[in-house]
Amino acid sequence: MYGLIKEAGIRPLKYVVEDPGKYFAIVEAAGAVDISLGIKLGVQYSLWGGSVINLGTKKHKDKYFEGIDSLDYPGCFAMTELHHGSNVQGLQTVATFDPITDEFIINTPSDGAIKWWIGNAAVHGKFASVFAKLMLPAQDAKGVSDMGVHAFIVPLRDLKTHQELPGIEIHDCGHKMCPWDGKYTSSLPTINKRFAATLGELVGGRVSLASSSTSILKVANAIAIRYSLLRQQFGPPNQPEVSILDYQSQQHKLMPMLASTYAFHFATSYLVEIYSQMKTTHAEQLVGDVHGLSAGLKAYVTSYTAKSLSVCREACGGHGYAAVNRFGILRNDHDIFQTFEGDNTVLLQQVAADLLKQYKQKFQGGTLAVTWNYLRESMNTYLSQPNPVTARWEGVEHLRDPKFQLDAFRYRTSRLLQKSHIESVILAKFIETVEKYPPKPRLQNIPSFFISF
Numbered sequence: 001m002y003g004l005i006k007e008a009g010i011r012p013l014k015y016v017v018e019d020p021g022k023y024f025a026i027v028e029a030a031g032a033v034d035i036s037l038g039i040k041l042g043v044q045y046s047l048w049g050g051s052v053i054n055l056g057t058k059k060h061k062d063k064y065f066e067g068i069d070s071l072d073y074p075g076c077f078a079m080t081e082l083h084h085g086s087n088v089q090g091l092q093t094v095a096t097f098d099p100i101t102d103e104f105i106i107n108t109p110s111d112g113a114i115k116w117w118i119g120n121a122a123v124h125g126k127f128a129s130v131f132a133k134l135m136l137p138a139q140d141a142k143g144v145s146d147m148g149v150h151a152f153i154v155p156l157r158d159l160k161t162h163q164e165l166p167g168i169e170i171h172d173c174g175h176k177m178c179p180w181d182g183k184y185t186s187s188l189p190t191i192n193k194r195f196a197a198t199l200g201e202l203v204g205g206r207v208s209l210a211s212s213s214t215s216i217l218k219v220a221n222a223i224a225i226r227y228s229l230l231r232q233q234f235g236p237p238n239q240p241e242v243s244i245l246d247y248q249s250q251q252h253k254l255m256p257m258l259a260s261t262y263a264f265h266f267a268t269s270y271l272v273e274i275y276s277q278m279k280t281t282h283a284e285q286l287v288g289d290v291h292g293l294s295a296g297l298k299a300y301v302t303s304y305t306a307k308s309l310s311v312c313r314e315a316c317g318g319h320g321y322a323a324v325n326r327f328g329i330l331r332n333d334h335d336i337f338q339t340f341e342g343d344n345t346v347l348l349q350q351v352a353a354d355l356l357k358q359y360k361q362k363f364q365g366g367t368l369a370v371t372w373n374y375l376r377e378s379m380n381t382y383l384s385q386p387n388p389v390t391a392r393w394e395g396v397e398h399l400r401d402p403k404f405q406l407d408a409f410r411y412r413t414s415r416l417l418q419k420s421h422i423e424s425v426i427l428a429k430f431i432e433t434v435e436k437y438p439p440k441p442r443l444q445n446i447p448s449f450f451i452s453f
């Protein structure tokens with residue numbers, strides 16, 4: 001597969017930096033032909049290449065850029081471990097610094113810390129960005145300090161013979177990297193801030209998955225809708241059979257999906273656009289917005305596509321099951337999009353937490369004040385508009401007016417946010433009260449089924 005990419009002369013790494021829109025278009029196009037090729041490109045350029053470019057220093061970039069771009073240095077992104085995936089702060093691989101040899105020592109202290117699921121490692125990888133907890137001697141020399149999760153470039157295989165290097169789990173990237181002056185420095189003061197910066201640089205993978213998933217949805221839509229136009233079943237007596245797309249049930253399956261595909265196309269194009277802006281301006285507000293939007297869209301789009309692939313398969317009847325029509329391979333290869341680069345449930349929780357935090361910040365004060373301020377702002381915003389959602393105008397012109405549609409979405413978002421905020425406050429209060437005044441055990445009142453369950 002790498003041979004094919006090399007032969008085609010594709011060198012996309014500079015686009016990861018200079019023009020992410022072009023890079024995502026290449027991955028999207030490759031993924032539409034063969035999802036595994038798109039994933040392979042993503043691992044090499046977004047994950048391995050992206051981690052070197054975004055987390056590395058100038059030295060790393062100078063040393064690895066060309067090799068990564070030309071595929072002479074196939075590499076991996078080694079974050080997940082056997083015992084920890086979503087919970088990255090729980091990683092157990094440890095990096096310690098040995099001042100005598102001037103080396104970082106990467107150690108896998110237990111079986112649970114074994115790097116797991118690492119794409120590109122099994123066959124091609126010559127290097128890996130290994131994520132490990134950096135432990136440094138404590139200032140008072142009484143022990144060690146946990147500096148949080150950092151990324152380390154670890155050589156995996158001999159560049160010429162391709163043989164695995166000895167003691168591969170504990171190799172470091174050698175003293176050719178920055179010399180060590182015995183002082184740990186970081187512009188970010190706390191573990192949490194460093195952690196956020198490390199992960200924040202990696203949103204590119206989520207942007208790429210959201211747009212690749214949309215591309216796969218386009219492919220599935222095209223196959224199912226074209227087939228539905230050509231396939232004919234039943235019809236009026238003594239007349240030709242009708243196209244199955246003329247049946248309302250078929251339209252209900254496929255048309256909202258087509259509309260969503262368009263919406264995802266525009267939404268992910270917008271995401272790519274603001275991601276590109278973020279890469280050039282590094283504006284703080286933009287970093288936060290891209291982080292939230294990429295997590296939310298990645299989760300929403302990939303879950304939607306995963307479900308829709310089954311709907312498309314069914315919409316094509318028995319022929320949808322034939323391998324030649326591609327639904328099997330699309331469904332299998334796309335399925336993991338819901339888990340890697342962040343499990344969808346966990347990503348949505350992050351988005352919800354972020355929205356609630358913003359909501360609270362916007363309306364400072366206790367629960368009642370927040371709610372009152374919210375209502376006052378809602379009234380000002382929505383009720384003063386000439387065509388608020390509540391006007392219930394039904395004319396085509398009004399319903400198709402993008403301004404009305406945007407207002408309707410804003411209104412719904414605010415309502416949901418307010419509802420979630422109140423529910424989360426009530427739940428927090430409930431938990432706080434239960435913790436303060438623990439209820440007496442009442443197991444005897446619970447039906448035995450629940451106890452045994």
Ligand SMILES: Cc1cc2nc3c(=O)[nH]c(=O)nc-3n(C[C@H](O)[C@H](O)[C@H](O)COP(=O)(O)OP(=O)(O)OC[C@H]3O[C@@H](n4cnc5c(N)ncnc54)[C@H](O)[C@@H]3O)c2cc1C
Pocket residue numbers: 043077078079080083084085086087116117118119120336339340341342343344345346349
């Ligand atoms: C094919 C494949 C390729 C991969 N490639 C790479 C790679 O190249 N590099 C790499 O580093 N990793 C890679 N991964 C790992 C991937 O990123 C992780 O699988 C992913 O982050 C999820 O972690 P996990 O598998 O530990 O799931 P878990 O975190 O154990 O999640 C299991 C379930 O628990 C739920 N859950 C977890 N936490 C919560 C919570 N707080 N609240 C509610 N529910 C929760 C999740 O929703 C999920 O349903 C790959 C995985 C696969 C399968």
